[in-house]
Amino acid sequence: xxxxxxxxxxxxxxxxxxxxxxxxxxxxxxxxxxxxxxxxxxxxxxxxxxxxxxxxxxxxxxxxxxxxxxxxxxxxxxxxxxxxxxxxxxxxxxxxxxxxxxxxxxxxxxxxxxxxxxxxxxxxxxxxxxxxxxxxxxxxxxxxxxxxxxxxxxxxxxxxxxxxxxxxxxxxxxxxxxxxxxxxxxxxxxxxxxxxxxxxxxxxxxxxxxxxxxxxxxxxxxxxxxxxxxxxxxxxxxxxxxxxxxxxxxxxxxxxxxxxxxxxxxxxxxxxxxxxxxxxxxxxxxxxxxxxxxxxxxxxxxxxxxxxxxxxxxxxxxxxxxxxxxxxxxx
Ligand code: ADP
Ligand code: F6P
Numbered sequence: 001x002x003x004x005x006x007x008x009x010x011x012x013x014x015x016x017x018x019x020x021x022x023x024x025x026x027x028x029x030x031x032x033x034x035x036x037x038x039x040x041x042x043x044x045x046x047x048x049x050x051x052x053x054x055x056x057x058x059x060x061x062x063x064x065x066x067x068x069x070x071x072x073x074x075x076x077x078x079x080x081x082x083x084x085x086x087x088x089x090x091x092x093x094x095x096x097x098x099x100x101x102x103x104x105x106x107x108x109x110x111x112x113x114x115x116x117x118x119x120x121x122x123x124x125x126x127x128x129x130x131x132x133x134x135x136x137x138x139x140x141x142x143x144x145x146x147x148x149x150x151x152x153x154x155x156x157x158x159x160x161x162x163x164x165x166x167x168x169x170x171x172x173x174x175x176x177x178x179x180x181x182x183x184x185x186x187x188x189x190x191x192x193x194x195x196x197x198x199x200x201x202x203x204x205x206x207x208x209x210x211x212x213x214x215x216x217x218x219x220x221x222x223x224x225x226x227x228x229x230x231x232x233x234x235x236x237x238x239x240x241x242x243x244x245x246x247x248x249x250x251x252x253x254x255x256x257x258x259x260x261x262x263x264x265x266x267x268x269x270x271x272x273x274x275x276x277x278x279x280x281x282x283x284x285x286x287x288x289x290x291x292x293x294x295x296x297x298x299x300x301x302x303x304x305x306x307x308x309x310x311x312x313x314x315x316x317x318x319x320x321x322x323x324x325x326x327x328x329x330x331x
Contacts, residue, residue: 001032001095001096001119001286001287001289002031002032002033002093002095003032003033003034003035003092003093003094003095003096004027004032004033004034004035004094004095004096004097004098004283004286005034005035005036005037005049005089005092005094005096005097005098006020006023006024006034006035006036006037006068006097006098006099006100007036007037007040007041007043007044007068007097007098007099007100008020008040008066008068008069008070008100008101008125009040009041009070009071009073009099009100009101009104009105009108010040010070010072010101010102010104010105010125010126011070011102011126011127011128011263012064012065012066012070012125012139012263013125013126013127013137013138013139013140013142013143013263014064014065014127014138014139014142014143014263014265014266014267014268014271015125015138015139015141015142015267015271015272015274015275016065016066016068016070016100016125016138016139016275017057017060017061017062017063017064017065017066017067017267017275018060018061018062018138018267018271018272018273018274018275018276018279019098019100019123019125019138019275019276019278019279019282020036020057020060020066020067020068020100020275020279021057021060021061021275021276021279022275022276022277022278022279022280022283023098023279023280023282023283024036024052024053024054024056024057024279025054025057026279026280026283026284027283028053028054030283030287032283032286032287033051034051034052035049035050035051035052035092035094036049036050036051036052036056036068037049037068037088037097038050038068038069039068039069039070039071039073040068040069040070040071040072040073040101040105041071041073041075041076041081041085041105041108042071042073042075042076043069043071044076044084044085044088044089045073045075045076045081045084045085045088046084046088047087047088047091049088049092061267061272061275061276062266062267062272063266063267064142064263064264064265064266064267065263065264066100070101076108077108082108082111082112082115082116085112086112086116086118089112089116089118094118095118095119096118096119096120096121096286096291097109097112097118097119097120097121098120098121098122098123098279098282098283098286099120099121099122099123100122100123100125100138101122101123101124101125101126102124102125102126102128102130102131102137103130103131103311105122105125106122106294106307106311109121109122109307110292110307110308113291113292114292118291119286119289119290119291120291120292120307121282121285121286121290121291121293121294121295121304122293122294122295122307123138123275123278123279123282123294123295124137124138124278124294124295124296125137125138125139126138126139126140127139127140127142127143127170127171127177127262127263128140128170128171128172128174128176128177129171129174129176129177130171130172130173130174130176130315131296131310131311131315132310132313132314132315132316133294133296133305133310133311133313134294134295134296134297134298134310135296135297135298135299136270136274136297138271138274138275138278139263139267139271140176140177140180140271141268141270141271141274142265142266142267142268142270142271143169143170143177143262143263144177144180144181144184145268146258146261146262146264146265147167147169147177147181147185147220147258147262148181148184148185150167150258150261151167151181151185151187151218151220152185154167154218154256155185155216155218158216158217158218158254159216161216161252162215162216162252163215163216163252163253163254164206164215164216164217164218164219164244164251164252164253164254165217165218165219165253165254165255165256166219166221166237166240166241166244166253166254166255166256167187167218167219167220167221167237167255167256167257167258168221168222168223168234168236168237168240168255168256168257168258168259169181169220169221169222169223169258169262170222170223170233170258170259170262170263171193171222171223171224172223172224172231173193173224173231174193174194174222174224174315175190175191175192175193175194175195175222175224175317175322176318176321177222177262178190178191178192178220178221178222179192179220179318179321179322179325180321180325181220182220182325183321183324183325183328185218186218186328186329187218187219187220187325187329188205188206188209188217188218188219188329189201189202189205189217189218189219189220189326189329190219190220190221190322190325190326191219191220191221191222191225191240192222192225192322193222193224193225194317194322195322196225197221197225197226197240199240199243199244199246199247200247202219202240202243202244203244203247203248205217205219206244206248206251207248208331209331212331214331215252219240219244221236221237221240222236223236223257225240233257233259234257234259235257236257237255237256237257238255238257240255241253241254241255274297274302277297277302278295278297278302281295281302281303281304282295282304285304290304292306292307292308293305293306293307294306294307294310294311296310
């Protein structure tokens with residue numbers, strides 16, 4: 001294979017740049033030409049393509065966001081949009097495509113391969129850690145680190161005021177950011193979509209702690225906790241605070257949503273390493289003529305797997321992390 005391309009799609013995540021860096025450098029060292037598609041499938045449809053060289057990706061490994069830009073592009077779900085995307089690939093003579101994104105982005109890649117014969121490899125780039133086939137997705141570790149660092153700061157003011165604080169974190173329907181962060185910063189309670197939302201239980205934790213002379217509490221809630229499917233991003237913390245005040249009207253309590261901070265700032269060393277390993281393996285796959293593969297990591301080993309079977313797996317809830325996050329903070 002002589003010419004390949006790389007794009008980042010959907011929500012950006014730290015570690016995407018590390019994967020872009022490794023994809024470009026590995027392609028060049030395999031004697032391939034490498035193109036960057038700007039702003040995900042939007043750029044593929046619009047023909048927004050740039051030839052990349054070693055210098056194009058200099059100094060980007062640590063940076064959050066994605067130097068290629070990203071987008072959500074509904075047109076890619078239509079046959080008309082897909083035809084335009086393929087026309088761009090054909091125009092540049094691109095035979096293989098590395099798609100860095102979540103399962104939606106992989107679905108777009110699958111169409112390009114099944115219907116139009118383009119060789120595609122997916123790299124899991126999303127802070128949500130919501131893909132079953134891989135232990136970790138790119139950006140998850142960095143997002144958890146942002147939450148933990150922010151909660152550590154919040155502790156300063158909450159504890160000296162004997163206050164409870166509800167902290168909302170991202171993750172869509174997946175509670176991994178919430179529970180890994182809760183475990184690592186010793187939050188007094190955590191609510192995740194997989195376990196349902198029980199404001200009475202939160203009030204009980206606060207009362208139990210108060211009975212032991214502990215009056216400051218951090219409560220981490222995932223944005224997707226309401227099982228009625230209404231994802232009210234950025235406003236769940238306020239709603240949870242209100243539910244708690246309905247039960248404990250005199251409680252000293254505040255709320256905050258950490259929002260897009262979780263996708264901002266430098267990637268952790270873990271995400272940099274993971275991005276580099278995954279980008280490198282994606283190019284190896286294309287060099288071997290493989291297609292319809294996704295890259296993942298299990299038990300610290302990076303691997304490639306068939307895209308369809310990987311995406312059919314159902315994510316197992318990490319009960320051990322959830323239990324630890326709840327049990328270790330009991331007074
Ligand atoms: P993620 O990749 O993080 O899951 P999205 O679900 O928003 O994010 O998908 C990113 C993009 O992938 C969409 O905006 C669209 O361009 C493309 N995409 C998603 N689903 C499909 C699909 N079924 N067919 C073709 N393209 C899709
Ligand atoms: O999928 C990543 C993610 O950050 C989710 O956790 C969050 O719900 C969503 O993207 C936010 O999307 P946007 O950047 O479009 O507001």
